Amino acid sequence: MIGAGSSGCVVASELVRSGHRVALVEAGPDYGPYSRRWPRDIVDARRRSARHDWGFEAELTRGHVTDEQRARVMGGCSAHNECAAVWPPREDIDGWALPGWSSAEIWPLIHRIESARGGSDERGRSGPLRTLAWTDRSLATWQSLFIDGAIRAGHLPLADAAAGSAPGVGPFYANLRAGVRLNTAFAFLDPIRKRSGMAILARTEARRLEMRGDRAVAVICSHRRTEVAIRADRFIVCAGTYGSPMLLHRSGLRSHSLGRGLQDHPGVAVTFRAQRGAPQELRSRNAYRSQVVLRASSGTTSYPWDLHILPYQAEGELYIFVFFMAPRSRGAIRPGPGRPRIKFRFFEDEGREDLDALGAGVAIAREVASRMPLVQATDRAFTRATATQPRWIRSNVTNYAHATGTCRMGTDGASVVDPDGRVRGAVNVQIADASIVPRIPRANTNLLSMLIGMRLANRSREPSRR
Known part of the structure; x- marks a missing residue:
């Protein structure tokens, strides 16, 4: 698995719990289970950390360039955002009109993500991510x-x-308790860190996939200025709206649609x-x-x-x-x-x-x-x-820092991935993050990314297919 952000932590948790062996590659640092070792600016929900950042810039309109913050740390952007626990409107998901993605099919999954204190029937009840209303x-x-x-x-x-x-x-609802920002590493990784099938490789940046024909055989990473090859049977990319298309491009998995369709x-x-x-x-x-x-x-x-x-x-x-x-x-x-x-x-x-x-x-x-x-x-x-x-x-x-859509999901041949997140042209590579969103919903994208991870973690258990 590549990337331990809002979606990646969810996918890793689901796969390890179902008996898979998972190597989770994260470019940023891992401060371990929740403790005082975590920097205060990440833990304190009143602050927004800029220290663990990729240093991207974005052009909003012609000539108008600004910093585009993206977290480089275990938990990803859930470790430095404003804790807004916002679910997308159901009609927006239904508007994608993709098989397996109707709100009726995926909405039960919110109960495996969120555990809300009070609120309406639209909130999850039994997941590891605790939320509350202001x-x-x-x-x-x-x-x-x-x-x-x-x-x-x-x-x-x-x-x-x-x-x-x-x-x-x-x-709105917020994923915090007693002023502590509850990122996805705390909620989803901490309970499985000590399981035998879980290996976390922090400060390890995935550079490209090594391909043999239409099959990936290894992910080539940089760790402490040393090139490392990690071999696996299946590769799930959760590197985000910017990281995922860059990884595919460097791996030779290029298409006309790759990188296009960016929305915020x-x-x-x-x-x-x-x-x-x-x-x-x-x-x-x-x-x-x-x-x-x-x-x-x-x-x-x-x-x-x-x-x-x-x-x-x-x-x-x-x-x-x-x-x-x-x-x-x-x-x-x-x-x-x-x-x-x-x-x-x-x-x-x-x-x-x-x-x-x-x-x-x-x-x-x-x-x-x-x-x-x-x-x-x-x-x-x-x-x-x-x-x-x-x-x-x-x-x-x-x-709004809600970038999506650079590896568009669809049923047409021009889409980068199919509705199961499988990359076209690669039989054992899947993307499970906000980059696959075909049209941005009217919502913050943190919980949406977790929902995508939860939905596609189940699909990754199936045998590879062309």
Whole structure:
């Protein structure tokens, strides 16, 4: 197995529990089972670590380049994200129209992933990943102000804004306990670390697969500047939206679709400042960064909601983010021997319509902000209609860190993998991560990646086939 992130830890756990022998290759460090050995910035859910990072850069629009953080550590991006435990809407999964991927077929698997405290029937109940809902008492001041402003602006309150299909505003579920970020290594790997069939190879970067005809015989890795060949009968790639296509490319498993179809949720950010007399917590560097979200409609799609509008607090700064959750924009990465060239191509071709959706979202955010006391936007354009115009949106664009789609799954010959995750042109190579998503859903992708891992771990038990 290649990659120990959100999906990889799930796949490894499932296979070891079913009696397979698994060698789990991870480029980043492994700090062992949960303990004080883990760096505080990874464990503390109030922080976002940037130390364990691949150092990627991405071009969002032409000439607009930004850092593209991707974790290089056991647990992957689940070890440094905002702990948002958000399941994709069922209708989005059904929209893929792929055999074996209807929501009716895969939804029972959420109970093998999540163990939610309370909540609706849309939450998992018996999995190793513990989640909980933010309560009114646990919300930071900035988050509470936003909810109050959204309700005053006419949006309905939601008990769980991380499940179901209803628009409205409320807290989401989070994978944490007592302030500790529960990454997938803690939840899925710790219980199986000592099993005889589990071998973890940390600080070992997979470079390519050694192919003999249409069969992989080894993965060639770099460990402490030494080349190492690891042989196996089957290879499951969970290297992520950027790592998986790069590995296939270096292995000679290239196709026209490889690296294409890149999607993320485009958005904009508006900065606020606390006014004189506001609570000191609005200037705190130790508040939870993200706890609530407003799901609203841009009016540009047929969905009941297609926007995420959310308050965010980091390093003493206050923000409101607006993200369009049903983007048409598609980009690509160009794999190569070094770092990939990542281009999202927001607002190009069909993606031009995404500008109108974000403009509508900014107008909704402005209406909510106008009903929030104690704070003021620092960008005067936001308080006027200027912020809904394409030029302002283009100059302030950001992304949601939900990259998907570079190894598209499908039934057509142009897809990179089939609905079982098997790479076309290789009889014993499978991909099980967010890179195979054919169309990005209206949700954060952490739980989605775990669901993909759980779904395809079962398929990997079957004999190889062409």
